[in-house]
Amino acid sequence: MRVSTAYRYDSSIDSLQRRQRDLSEVQASMTNGKRINKTSDDPTGAARAERAYIAQQRIGSDQRSVDASRNAMKLGESTLGQAVELLQSARETIVTAGNATYSPSERNAQVQQLKNFRTQLLALANQDDGAGGFVFGGQTSGTVPFLDTPGGVTLAPTAAAGQTQASTREAMPTTLDGQAIWLSARSGNGVFVTGQSGANSGQAWISAGSVSDPAAITGSSYALTFSVVDGVTTYDVLQDGAPTGQSGVGFVSGSAITVDGMSFTITGQPGDGDSFTLAPSQPELSPFTALDNAISALSDPQATGSQVAQAVSSGLRDMDAVMAQFMSARAQAGTDMNRLDAIDSRNQDRMLWAKTAQASVEDVDMVQAISDYKQQESGYQAALQSYAIVQRMSLLDYLK
Structure with a gap:
């Protein structure tokens, strides 16, 4: 068969261009370290690499949620501390x-200090998170959580903690529940609340009390009404307003009194007609209410010794209840941070897997790439030489 000179030229140029393209592709793979530079290089591998890349983006998004939640919990735990x-x-x-030796003016100095503590506590309750929200903002973290009104401190936003959710369906808190933490400590000793009924005329005060027999607790409200006749003091116990078997009981100051599993003491000398109450504890105590009550009682210049003693006893009881609530919330924040650390660790493992999966498909085997480069380079040089020979094989060259 006859092969025209033009065909030989075209064939040589085409071979040279193909060799040059192959060499260029090998060089590109060696430069960027990628075996797949376009989908057509390996459609199946490219699809696998794309899935691994998308998984990395999803894991990265999850990790940002973990970081935001961890920061919120750290700030919340620190604020509660x-x-x-x-x-x-x-x-x-x-x-x-x-x-007992303090004058009203000396006691007023302590009252001013309590007011200062109250102001600081309100500032902590409204602690911002530095990103336009509030640590204790609940589900509407963009609103100032606590408002100081004439009736006391109230919660503005929706209660319950705000949460974000990762693609793994694990809910992560972004705010803390201000209602539960700041306004819902159990009153009294956690089971029942002791107090005075009205303005007693005597000089006696009641302790916070404790539970002596949990099985005997009824959940009823009780009242101890005192009677003083010829210098003898006795009391009657009423349950929900009805008489009980404890009637005309002799009173001894500071001696333990037990009513249906509840033990407490009344110290001092009650007046005739004085009354003390026992009521079931409720989740309604806040540090602001506790301080307001203490401030109100201690700032009264006409307060008697027994009234001051009652204010101190009730104030200490309420402070302990609120601190226990805060420490419980701190413990929960610590538990959440431990859980977030576990999620973080899992995310790191998932990210490593996704990167490894992508690299196993995309990354070039450098030893193989160098071998391919040498092979393509030899082929390209051979093509150049072949083209040079074809250029010289013309009739004019022959006639010369």
């Missing part, structure tokens, strides 16, 4: 204010 320190200082101040 500061609140506990303030309450401890307030507790010490209440003890100091109960000094």
